[in-house]
Amino acid sequence: MLNWSSVLSYVKLTLGIPHGIIELSDSDLQSHLINTALKDFSMYVPDVEYVAVDASDVNIQHPSKQNYYYLHDPENLPIYGIKQIFFKSGTDGHPLAGPTSLEDAKAWALYVFKSRTLKQFSNFNYTYKFEEPNLIRVLPSYSGVMAVEYEREQPSDLRKIPAYLNRLYMDLCLAETKLILGAIRTNFGDGRVSTPFGEIPLNGAEMKTEGNELKREVIDKLSDFSMPSVVVDIG
Numbered sequence: 001m002l003n004w005s006s007v008l009s010y011v012k013l014t015l016g017i018p019h020g021i022i023e024l025s026d027s028d029l030q031s032h033l034i035n036t037a038l039k040d041f042s043m044y045v046p047d048v049e050y051v052a053v054d055a056s057d058v059n060i061q062h063p064s065k066q067n068y069y070y071l072h073d074p075e076n077l078p079i080y081g082i083k084q085i086f087f088k089s090g091t092d093g094h095p096l097a098g099p100t101s102l103e104d105a106k107a108w109a110l111y112v113f114k115s116r117t118l119k120q121f122s123n124f125n126y127t128y129k130f131e132e133p134n135l136i137r138v139l140p141s142y143s144g145v146m147a148v149e150y151e152r153e154q155p156s157d158l159r160k161i162p163a164y165l166n167r168l169y170m171d172l173c174l175a176e177t178k179l180i181l182g183a184i185r186t187n188f189g190d191g192r193v194s195t196p197f198g199e200i201p202l203n204g205a206e207m208k209t210e211g212n213e214l215k216r217e218v219i220d221k222l223s224d225f226s227m228p229s230v231v232v233d234i235g
Contacts, residue, residue, distance in 0.1 A: 002158045002166045004030050010170045011177050023184050029177065034156050036176045040219070041169055044226035046080050046151035047160045049073070053146045055138065067141055071134045071148060078153045082130045085138070086147040165225065172218045178211030 008026055015022065024032065053069055054060055062068035073079055129137045136148065154160055161169055185204030 002161050007173050011174050033173045037172045042153040044222040047154045050149050056143045069136050071136050079134050080151040082150045084149045085128050088144040175211045175215035178207045182208030
């Protein structure tokens with residue numbers, strides 16, 4: 001699982017640390033990357049989470065808008081949209097359980113077909129829509145428990161970043177580090193700074209250019225992996 005220790009180690013070693021210098025502490029750099037790289041990454045590869053919403057709970061209901069319910073992320077992360085809502089089984093005539101034997105399968109399949117065919121004419125044909133920042137509208141009125149599948153920002157401890165995208169995320173962090181260091185260094189021109197190890201070239205403008213190019217490459221690759229954030233309105 002990816003963590004900040006491995007990310008910061010990758011970034012600093014790629015920049016030539018400890019043989020070079022860096023103007024930010026580990027904690028400051030991590031905070032900066034959470035606010036930049038992680039948010040950008042999440043827009044292309046959001047985390048998918050599930051939460052139960054009890055529509056009968058007055059604390060979940062909107063105080064003035066009818067059929068609106070609050071969606072609360074357990075980690076208070078920004079919510080991008082909902083993918084799907086699962087309502088209580090059986091409210092649309094769908095059989096509550098699957099077949100228990102091969103003989104029952106034919107009748108069960110017929111009930112499933114009938115429920116799906118009739119659903120569009122049913123009072124239980126629910127439609128739903130997400131409204132920022134954390135509201136769900138459900139029509140017609142519903143009073144049971146809903147299981148909501150939704151997209152949110154990646155957790156800041158990086159535990160939900162897919163393993164096959166670890167390198168891309170680290171490269172995005174490297175790009176953002178180059179951009180912030182380049183911005184800092186251009187304030188002092190493109191000269192050299194004296195250290196106990198000798199003079200070190202700043203190369204601020206060059207570092208910003210490298211950061212922008214790397215970020216563009218990473219974003220292009222993330223676009224190939226990603227699916228757009230979904231706001232569902234199913235009729």
